Amino acid sequence: MAKGHVRLADVAKAAGVSQGTASNVFGRPEVVREEVRERVLATARELGYAGPDMKGRLLRAGRVNAIGVASVEPLAYFFEDPWARALMTKIAAVCDATGTGIALVSAQNQQKLAWNINSALVDGFILLCVEGGERLVELTRRRQLPFIALALGGADTSIPVIGIDNLAGAAMAARHLADLGHRRFAVLAIDQFGDPVGATAPGQAARSLKSTSRDRLLGYRQALEEFGIEPASVPVHGTRNDRSSVDAALDALFAMPAPPTAILAMSDRIALFAMQWLAARGFKVPGDVSVIGFDDVPEAATASPGLTTIAQPLDEIARRAVSAILGGALPDAQETLDVTLVSRGSTAPPRS
Amino acid sequence: MAKGHVRLADVAKAAGVSQGTASNVFGRPEVVREEVRERVLATARELGYAGPDMKGRLLRAGRVNAIGVASVEPLAYFFEDPWARALMTKIAAVCDATGTGIALVSAQNQQKLAWNINSALVDGFILLCVEGGERLVELTRRRQLPFIALALGGADTSIPVIGIDNLAGAAMAARHLADLGHRRFAVLAIDQFGDPVGATAPGQAARSLKSTSRDRLLGYRQALEEFGIEPASVPVHGTRNDRSSVDAALDALFAMPAPPTAILAMSDRIALFAMQWLAARGFKVPGDVSVIGFDDVPEAATASPGLTTIAQPLDEIARRAVSAILGGALPDAQETLDVTLVSRGSTAPPRS
DNA sequence: TCTCCATATTGAATCGATTCAACGATTGGG
DNA sequence: CCCAATCGTTGAATCGATTCAATATGGAGA
Incomplete structure (x- = not known):
C-alpha cells in the first residue's frame, strides 16, 4: 500500500482471504459466499482498490478484445477521408455491438509504423488502403496476428483480402x-x-x-x-x-x-x-x-x-472483416463482394 | 513449441542463452555481444518467433502508450460529428508525433460503457461531451487513471477540465x-x-x-x-x-x-x-x-x-489534453482557453 | 604472475492477475 | 454414527516479458 498502488494481493491479504478467492469476488462473484464477498468488497473499497487491472488480466487471458485498424496514411486520415470515415463508422457499429475496442494505428514514417504495428495491443488488424503498402502487410504478417486487408488488389493471394468487384x-x-x-x-x-x-x-x-x-x-x-x-x-x-x-x-x-x-x-x-x-x-x-x-x-x-x-457494401465489408479477426476464421482466399x-x-x- | 506459440523463453533455451540475454537482444541490442546476438536472432527466425509480445512487456513496464478517448455517444460519433472529427484529427496529430496510440471507447448502453471503460488498455482518458455524462466521469474516476474532460462546464471543480470561454x-x-x-x-x-x-x-x-x-x-x-x-x-x-x-x-x-x-x-x-x-x-x-x-x-x-x-483552439486543446494524460501533469483546476x-x-x- | 577493471551473461525476482487441483467444512442419507 | 456428496476456499503454477544484482570472462597494467 505504500506503493500508492493497491493490488489484488493487497486486498486479499487485508481481507484475510486467499488471492484466488479475491480474484473470484471480482471475476465470478456467484462462486463465493456472500458474506466473504461483502467483506472483500468492503476491504477493497477501504483500500481504494480500482478493480482488477487489465494488464494482469489480459496477460493471463491472452486476448485483448480490441482490433487495430491500420493505414499508411496519417492518423488524421481516419477522420478526414469520406470513404475511410464511412467505413470506420460501420466498423465502429459492429465493434459496438460485440463490445470490441478499436485502436487506430498509423505513423508518419516507416520506422514508427513498424514500432506502432508491433506495439499495438490488439487481437488482430484490419488494413486499409493497402495498395502500395506492401510494407504494411509485411510488418503485419510478421506480427503473426490475424489480419485482413481491405481494398487490396495485389497479386499475392496468400494475403487474406476482402475486396469489391x-x-x-x-x-x-x-x-x-x-x-x-x-x-x-x-x-x-x-x-x-x-x-x-x-x-x-x-x-x-x-x-x-x-x-x-x-x-x-x-x-x-x-x-x-x-x-x-x-x-x-x-x-x-x-x-x-x-x-x-x-x-x-x-x-x-x-x-x-x-x-x-x-x-x-x-x-x-x-x-x-x-x-x-x-x-x-x-x-x-x-x-x-x-x-x-x-x-x-x-x-x-x-x-x-x-x-x-x-x-x-460497407456494412457487409465491416461485418466480415471484424468477425474474421475476432473469430479467427480468415477467409481462405480473396473475397470479392x-x-x-x-x-x-x-x-x-x-x-x- | 508444441504450443504453436513461441515464447522468449523458448528462443533463449534453443539458443543456449539465459532469458535475460535473450530479452536484451530485442530490447537493448547494443548491450549484447554481436556474435551472441546473431545467434539468438537466427534461432528466433528459425523458430518463427514474432518478437517480444506486448502483453508481457506491458505488464512489466506498466504503461501502455495509448490514450483512450471516451464519449457517451455511439462509437460512430467520432467519425460523423464535425466537431468530434475536427478534434480527433488534432488529437491524432499530437499522438502521431509522440508515437502514442488511440483507443476509442464508447458504448450503446450504460452497462457496456462501464465494462468498456474498465477494460480499455490505456494510460488515461480524454472524455468528450461530458455534459449530462456524470456517469462517464464517475466511471472513469473509479478507474483511477489520469483523465481530463473536454467541454465540460459542470460545477464539480474536482474534475480536471479543459474548456473554452x-x-x-x-x-x-x-x-x-x-x-x-x-x-x-x-x-x-x-x-x-x-x-x-x-x-x-x-x-x-x-x-x-x-x-x-x-x-x-x-x-x-x-x-x-x-x-x-x-x-x-x-x-x-x-x-x-x-x-x-x-x-x-x-x-x-x-x-x-x-x-x-x-x-x-x-x-x-x-x-x-x-x-x-x-x-x-x-x-x-x-x-x-x-x-x-x-x-x-x-x-x-x-x-x-x-x-x-x-x-x-482545437490544436491547443488537443495538445494540452494529450500531454496532460501522458505527462501525468493534470491541470490543478479547470482550464479555460x-x-x-x-x-x-x-x-x-x-x-x- | 597477480590484481583490478570493464564488459557480457546469468538467474531469480517481479509485474498483476487467473486458474485449477486439492483440501476442509457442511450437510444429508443410510 | 459414518460415508459420500456438495460447496467454498486455498496455494501454487502460469501467462510473457523485463530488470538487476551477482557472477563469469578477458585484458591491461604492475
Missing part, C-alpha cells in the same frame, strides 16, 4: 451513362502513388500501380467498348483525390474542342469536387454534364443534386 | 453582428438532453442542463444588452443539432411577422444546416440574413459563403 462496378457505371445516351466520356482517376497527375496515355494508365484504379479503368473501358466507344478516345486524367488536382483535370478537359458530357469519377470525393467545379463554372448537372462517382459515401446522398454512384448502382440526380440523358 | 465567445459573436447593425436576432441552441425542442421561454433556457448551451446563451444576451436589446425579445429555439430540428426552428422563426436578420447558431453544424435552409428558401446569405456559428469546424471554411464563426472570431462571408450589415 471494381471491374464490374466500373462497368456498371459506364453502362449506366451509355444507356442514357452519352457518347463523350472522360475519366477522373485516383492515383495517389506517384503516377503522373494529368492526362494519361492509354497504355500507361492500364499499368497503374494501384489495382483498384486499374480495375475500375478496365471496367469503364470494357463497358464503353460494348457501345462501340474506343478506349483511346476517352481521356483519362489522374488526380490526387484532392480538390486542386481535380480542378486542374477539369480545366484541361473543358478546354478541349468537344468536352465530355459524362464524367466517370473513380471516387465520390473526386465526383463531388467535380460537381462543385462544374457548378462554379455555370455548367448544370445533370443538364449539361452527367457525373457518376464510386463508393457511395454519405455525402453523395446529401449533395445537391444527389450523386449517382456505385455503392460498396458485389457492388450496386445507386441512381440519384447527377445523371441524365445528354442534351440532345 | 463559451460566454466570451458567444458575446463576441453577438457583438460582431450588432456592430454590423443588426437588431433583430434569433438563437438556435443545442439541447440534446431532453430539453424541449422548439421555442423556449427566457427563464427556462437559462436553466438549461448543459452549461455549454447556457453559457453561450448568456454570452449572447449579455452582449445584446450592451446594445439595448432585451433578452426577452430574442427568440431562442432548441435543436437536436440535426437537420430536421433546425429546419423546424427556422420554419417557425420565418413565419413570424418580423423575422430575424441575424442568426446566432450555437454550433457550426446548426449554422450550416440553417444556411442550407435559407438558400433553399431563396434567402441570400449574408444579403438577407447573416449567420454566425460556433466551433470553426473545417466545413465552415469550405461552405459557400464561408461561415463566420467562433474558433475553438480563449476563442477567436473568424470572419468569413456569412455575415454583413443588414439590408438598410
